[in-house]
Amino acid sequence: MPFGSQAKMNTRCCIAGGGPAGMMLGFLLARAGIPVVVLEKHADFLRDFRGDTVHPSTLEVMHELGLLQDFLKLPHQEVRKLGGQIEEEFVILADFSHLPTKCKFIALVPQWDFLNFLAKQGRRYSTFTLIMEAEVVELLATEGRVIGVKVETSGGALEVRADLIVGADGRGSIVREKAELKVDEFGAPMDVLWFRLSRKSADGEQTLGRIVKGKMMVMLNRGDYWQCAYLIRKGDFIHIKERGLEVFHKDIVTVAPFLNDRVEELTDWEPIKLLTVRVDRLQKWYQPGLLCIGDAAHAMSPIGGVGINLAIQDAVAAANILTDRLSRGTATMVDLQRVQLRRDFPTRMTQAMQVFLQNQVINRVLGSNQQLKLPWPLKLFNRWPFLRRIPARLVGVGFQAEHVRTVEAAEVKPSPPTRSHHASDISIGLLDIISHILFK
Numbered sequence: 001m002p003f004g005s006q007a008k009m010n011t012r013c014c015i016a017g018g019g020p021a022g023m024m025l026g027f028l029l030a031r032a033g034i035p036v037v038v039l040e041k042h043a044d045f046l047r048d049f050r051g052d053t054v055h056p057s058t059l060e061v062m063h064e065l066g067l068l069q070d071f072l073k074l075p076h077q078e079v080r081k082l083g084g085q086i087e088e089e090f091v092i093l094a095d096f097s098h099l100p101t102k103c104k105f106i107a108l109v110p111q112w113d114f115l116n117f118l119a120k121q122g123r124r125y126s127t128f129t130l131i132m133e134a135e136v137v138e139l140l141a142t143e144g145r146v147i148g149v150k151v152e153t154s155g156g157a158l159e160v161r162a163d164l165i166v167g168a169d170g171r172g173s174i175v176r177e178k179a180e181l182k183v184d185e186f187g188a189p190m191d192v193l194w195f196r197l198s199r200k201s202a203d204g205e206q207t208l209g210r211i212v213k214g215k216m217m218v219m220l221n222r223g224d225y226w227q228c229a230y231l232i233r234k235g236d237f238i239h240i241k242e243r244g245l246e247v248f249h250k251d252i253v254t255v256a257p258f259l260n261d262r263v264e265e266l267t268d269w270e271p272i273k274l275l276t277v278r279v280d281r282l283q284k285w286y287q288p289g290l291l292c293i294g295d296a297a298h299a300m301s302p303i304g305g306v307g308i309n310l311a312i313q314d315a316v317a318a319a320n321i322l323t324d325r326l327s328r329g330t331a332t333m334v335d336l337q338r339v340q341l342r343r344d345f346p347t348r349m350t351q352a353m354q355v356f357l358q359n360q361v362i363n364r365v366l367g368s369n370q371q372l373k374l375p376w377p378l379k380l381f382n383r384w385p386f387l388r389r390i391p392a393r394l395v396g397v398g399f400q401a402e403h404v405r406t407v408e409a410a411e412v413k414p415s416p417p418t419r420s421h422h423a424s425d426i427s428i429g430l431l432d433i434i435s436h437i438l439f440k
């Protein structure tokens, strides 16, 4: 049934955005008995490629929730080591086999499968409402406090009022814009072109970053295809297009010669998706009645593929800190500040590392056209394999692992599955980490 012109909903927590951050927070709050409405502007989760990496710490969260076994039934690949190739030299950069987590690998799962999985789990609880095709367009505020959102849906306009509004609407967040939260931008020298090319068994297994003659590409083994991330100088996509597809084919073959027999699978530019890289962070993630998490609070560089992971960790921390409060009423500014205090350090550290690598490695390599040598610190990774545990820890778990502290509320224990709600049919500390890795 379509919404009437005055459609209104009241709930305890309203989340703008059904990405990893929003879906995980929605699921956790609903599971703990907090009524929650998640608003997602798209009709489904089946969208462009937005990263497939589900890291060991996210898998640990799934394990703590008792969902891991079911989750790993989804088609996936397991990455246990990350390799790098500079010109002709090869090095294993990260080895996840020593992580203190149940899963000692990165699971490559299409993001839409991951989000559908979370949606399915959320729908088991009567406290969980997911509205698709529901775009948040405005904040409602009174006396300096955010009290709701205005939403455009396929079924008409809707107002959702809640004790807490969460902006989990990604790097282009309308919530943070409307709330006029101040953003620090850190810049990035590169953008990324994402595309797939078929994979043959003779190609090898290794998920690998390659640097050859001033060109960089990361290749994720996705079974029958390679998911490729080709790095370009910021803003260069337009010039690459002008030079033509054939030249781009040659560039790809320079970095990975074995792709010579299949670069022509890219017959036009359409399947080549541009990720405009941004690194930014809100100075303050909250204001009365409002909290931002995930990319909405801090857009991450693709280095390390940690964006999804950080979004999930934010959601777990927010649920841990806010559930008790929300079960009794509204979250105070101090509660919201605690969420930022908890997540600020790992976010800052991760972004600092990404910005350092962007400026010191990627910026120097891209377009330099010179043959590079494997830098000596990386040579140590071949000589002393235990060093591979450090990047594995930083990428696989991050600077601060969050654990699920909330419990499933007795009164919302799983009910029989309900159908999907669409808008139109709803009627209603670093040194410690290093020593732990090295001496564990």
Ligand SMILES: Cc1cc2nc3c(=O)[nH]c(=O)nc-3n(C[C@H](O)[C@H](O)[C@H](O)COP(=O)(O)OP(=O)(O)OC[C@H]3O[C@@H](n4cnc5c(N)ncnc54)[C@H](O)[C@@H]3O)c2cc1C
Binding pocket: 016, 017, 018, 019, 020, 021, 022, 039, 040, 041, 042, 049, 050, 051, 052, 053, 134, 135, 136, 137, 168, 169, 170, 171, 172, 173, 174, 194, 273, 274, 275, 293, 294, 295, 296, 300, 302, 304, 305, 306, 307, 308, 309, 311
């Ligand atoms: C091409 C590409 C490749 C990437 N590769 C990787 C990778 O390999 N590994 C990795 O970890 N990260 C990767 N990322 C980054 C990763 O996708 C994000 O860091 C992560 O998804 C952040 O999660 P989030 O929930 O905070 O935001 P998002 O995933 O951006 O989710 C925000 C959600 O909000 C919805 N939304 C937006 N505006 C509104 C609105 N006004 N109203 C309602 N809903 C709204 C969006 O449709 C979206 O579903 C990649 C990103 C891109 C674009």
